[in-house]
Amino acid sequence: MDLSSxxxxxxxxxxxxQGIGLAFAQQLAAAGLNLVLxxxxxxxxxxxxxxxxxxxPIEVRTLAIDLTEPTLAAQVSELxxxxxxxxxxxxxxxxxxxxEFLDTPLAAKEKLIALNCTGPVVxxxxxxxxxxxxGSGGILLVSSMSGxxxxxxxxxxxxxxxxxxxxxxGLWAELLPHGVDVLGLIAGATDTPAMRDSGVDFSQNSAxxxxxxxxxxxxxxxxxxxxxxxxxxxxxxxxxxxxxxxQSVALMSAGxxxxxKLPLPDLPG
Numbered sequence: 240m241d242l243s244s245x246x247x248x249x250x251x252x253x254x255x256x257q258g259i260g261l262a263f264a265q266q267l268a269a270a271g272l273n274l275v276l277x278x279x280x281x282x283x284x285x286x287x288x289x290x291x292x293x294x295x296p297i298e299v300r301t302l303a304i305d306l307t308e309p310t311l312a313a314q315v316s317e318l319x320x321x322x323x324x325x326x327x328x329x330x331x332x333x334x335x336x337x338x339e340f341l342d343t344p345l346a347a348k349e350k351l352i353a354l355n356c357t358g359p360v361v362x363x364x365x366x367x368x369x370x371x372x373x374g375s376g377g378i379l380l381v382s383s384m385s386g387x388x389x390x391x392x393x394x395x396x397x398x399x400x401x402x403x404x405x406x407x408x409g410l411w412a413e414l415l416p417h418g419v420d421v422l423g424l425i426a427g428a429t430d431t432p433a434m435r436d437s438g439v440d441f442s443q444n445s446a447x448x449x450x451x452x453x454x455x456x457x458x459x460x461x462x463x464x465x466x467x468x469x470x471x472x473x474x475x476x477x478x479x480x481x482x483x484x485x486q487s488v489a490l491m492s493a494g495x496x497x498x499x500k501l502p503l504p505d506l507p508g
Contacts, residue, residue: 243272248322256286257332262452263456264291266454278301287299312361329381352395391488397491411463411464422462426472445471
């Protein structure tokens with residue numbers, strides 16, 4: 240697929256300075272798309288801009304912004320008002336860690352909701368109308384295996400990622416008739432700086448690379464509404480769908496406990 244002709248000339252990646260977001264940026268740059276990158280920290284954002292500009296004949300614009308800020312729409316609107324953005328990738332990562340719901344500060348839970356729920360709604364509302372009007376474009380929301388079912392230690396995070404999956408499904412149904420592709424990309428354990436910062440030891444756990452996840456996402460964007468990246472993750476997702484909800488929750492809880500070296504919850508089958 241010619242990504243540039245279908246989704247160009249500009250793509251906006253929220254959370255585009257490291258990990259999966261940077262992998263998306265590199266693959267889109269190789270396809271000839273100009274890039275708008277949003278991320279919270281200026282240093283990795285500047286490094287990404289320099290690397291992409293030096294290695295690909297494209298234009299890169301950046302904005303250091305916390306995606307949970309109430310000024311998100313206004314700041315991004317000012318940045319892209321003269322650009323034809325045909326692709327939105329919302330890949331915001333959070334160092335969410337793992338902790339029981341009641342032991343997590345309320346402010347941390349509210350920030351996850353703002354990052355994983357409010358953020359994609361705001362940017363889709365900002366960029367989606369132009370895509371619908373021109374009759375082409377793409378929206379890709381990166382979710383997580385945690386969003387397939389609830390689980391101990393990741394209750395808030397899982398709930399927000401479930402929101403992304405359902406939002407992608409609804410947007411796909413509404414926008415596909417207008418030529419706009421929508422995909423909820425479900426990533427499993429992926430070796431990224433954010434995941435390492437959250438406490439996962441990848442020397443003891445297998446993980447996909449960010450490049451693999453991004454490559455599958457772009458390949459499947461025209462085949463929404465949802466895609467699970469990775470053969471092992473697809474097999475695990477199939478098992479969870481086949482189980483009753485108690486069993487699915489128990490499996491997810493056991494997975495979180497293993498990743499973060501926490502006690503295994505004693506749950507009924």
